[in-house]
Amino acid sequence: MDVAVLGATGDVGRQVCTQLVERRVLPTSSRLQLVGRAGGSSARATHGLRADLVDAYDEHAPLIDVALAPEDVVADVVVVCAGVTAPPRAGASTDRTRLAAENHAVFDAYARALAVHGSGNEVVVVVSNPVELGVAVMARALGRHRVIGMGAWLDTLRFRREIAVSLGLRRHRIGGFVAGQHGSDLVPLWSTVRVSGLDRAERRRAIDALRRGRTLATFGAEIADAQTRLLALAAEDIGAAFDLIDSWPPDLRAVARPWMTHQSGAKTAAGTASATVDLVDTLLDGREIVVAGQVLLDGEVGVGGTALDGVLGVPVVLGPEGWTRALLDEPAPDEAELLVRCRDRIDASLAPWGLGRAGVGA
Numbered sequence: 001m002d003v004a005v006l007g008a009t010g011d012v013g014r015q016v017c018t019q020l021v022e023r024r025v026l027p028t029s030s031r032l033q034l035v036g037r038a039g040g041s042s043a044r045a046t047h048g049l050r051a052d053l054v055d056a057y058d059e060h061a062p063l064i065d066v067a068l069a070p071e072d073v074v075a076d077v078v079v080v081c082a083g084v085t086a087p088p089r090a091g092a093s094t095d096r097t098r099l100a101a102e103n104h105a106v107f108d109a110y111a112r113a114l115a116v117h118g119s120g121n122e123v124v125v126v127v128s129n130p131v132e133l134g135v136a137v138m139a140r141a142l143g144r145h146r147v148i149g150m151g152a153w154l155d156t157l158r159f160r161r162e163i164a165v166s167l168g169l170r171r172h173r174i175g176g177f178v179a180g181q182h183g184s185d186l187v188p189l190w191s192t193v194r195v196s197g198l199d200r201a202e203r204r205r206a207i208d209a210l211r212r213g214r215t216l217a218t219f220g221a222e223i224a225d226a227q228t229r230l231l232a233l234a235a236e237d238i239g240a241a242f243d244l245i246d247s248w249p250p251d252l253r254a255v256a257r258p259w260m261t262h263q264s265g266a267k268t269a270a271g272t273a274s275a276t277v278d279l280v281d282t283l284l285d286g287r288e289i290v291v292a293g294q295v296l297l298d299g300e301v302g303v304g305g306t307a308l309d310g311v312l313g314v315p316v317v318l319g320p321e322g323w324t325r326a327l328l329d330e331p332a333p334d335e336a337e338l339l340v341r342c343r344d345r346i347d348a349s350l351a352p353w354g355l356g357r358a359g360v361g362a
């Protein structure tokens with residue numbers, strides 16, 4: 001099985017390529033295609049990255065080649081890391097509308113090329129933001145089951161880790177998912193959380209203690225307040241800002257910590273790539289596992305009697321041919337309410353591109 005990484009020389013793309021090779025996800029008989037842009041500095045750097053990876057991992061590297069045009073992308077799994085990102089500095093605009101305007105053209109160019117020149121079986125993992133826009137563009141061109149956004153899986157891993165830290169456990173003992181929109185509009189599904197070794201009553205007590213009597217009704221306001229406080233504090237002392245995050249409940253930490261990490265200038269490339277490589281590993285492996293991802297729904301998820309359609313992050317079964325089923329039993333009332341509002345916000349953000357629910361098929 002072959003993998004192509006679009007935007008291979010970017011911070012996230014480079015980490016994805018490195019981890020794919022270093023973690024030996026790709027056997028030596030597979031091909032890793034590094035995709036850059038013809039004519040720009042990334043074209044030269046893509047050739048350089050190839051040389052560097054071979055230099056580092058010659059003993060177990062897959063075949064590595066370079067492509068500089070969308071129509072030359074050939075792979076079983078295509079990882080989309082190309083495009084602009086919000087500037088990684090404190091107080092910089094995180095305006096998703098501007099990001100969408102820039103990256104829509106990138107998503108569209110590759111979606112069109114894959115639709116025409118691809119095998120018809122590629123599975124696309126969208127990393128670039130807005131993840132939901134990338135999923136909408138790619139799913140429309142390639143078929144919705146072949147496209148998954150990895151933002152909800154990264155958010156899920158962060159949520160599990162924060163719960164694990166609070167309980168003094170390692171992350172692998174925590175189950176549960178994050179749904180919704182990637183970033184500050186995520187929906188932590190507390191009703192899905194499981195802790196290995198705890199029975200139902202023990203889990204209930206542990207989760208109640210972690211949630212501190214809050215529900216998701218106030219989650220959006222808490223996030224906005226947290227970001228305001230962090231910005232003010234980080235201007236004086238970034239270490240103190242991270243210490244403040246440590247004092248918050250796990251769901252708020254799962255949003256605030258990566259947000260502060262990006263604002264610190266470090267970006268979140270290693271964690272993002274690690275979650276992405278998990279998904280690629282699953283796709284190549286042949287097994288089916290339940291992950292969370294942004295997908296284009298067609299009524300597979302029922303919330304409060306409403307069958308949801310449109311792009312939304314939800315738990316799904318992921319296998320070699322893409323995602324097959326969405327798995328979300330009736331969520332708790334506060335989760336259901338936030339999921340519907342989140343789906344509507346995503347839908348509104350897609351409408352200018354003719355990709356909202358009203359526009360699809362028009």
Ligand SMILES: NC(=O)c1ccc[n+]([C@@H]2O[C@H](COP(=O)([O-])OP(=O)(O)OC[C@H]3O[C@@H](n4cnc5c(N)ncnc54)[C@H](O)[C@@H]3O)[C@@H](O)[C@H]2O)c1
Nearest residue numbers: 007009010011012036037042082083084085127128129272
């Ligand atoms: N989903 C997530 O969890 C998550 C997390 C972090 C970053 N991101 C997103 O991933 C994307 C990449 O972030 P980054 O930090 O690596 O950015 P970066 O600026 O470091 O790299 C972007 C890369 O894309 C390339 N590129 C731009 N247009 C291209 C095109 N048309 N064809 C090929 N390559 C092209 C650039 O040359 C560059 O190499 C951003 O959209 C960012 O917001 C997503």
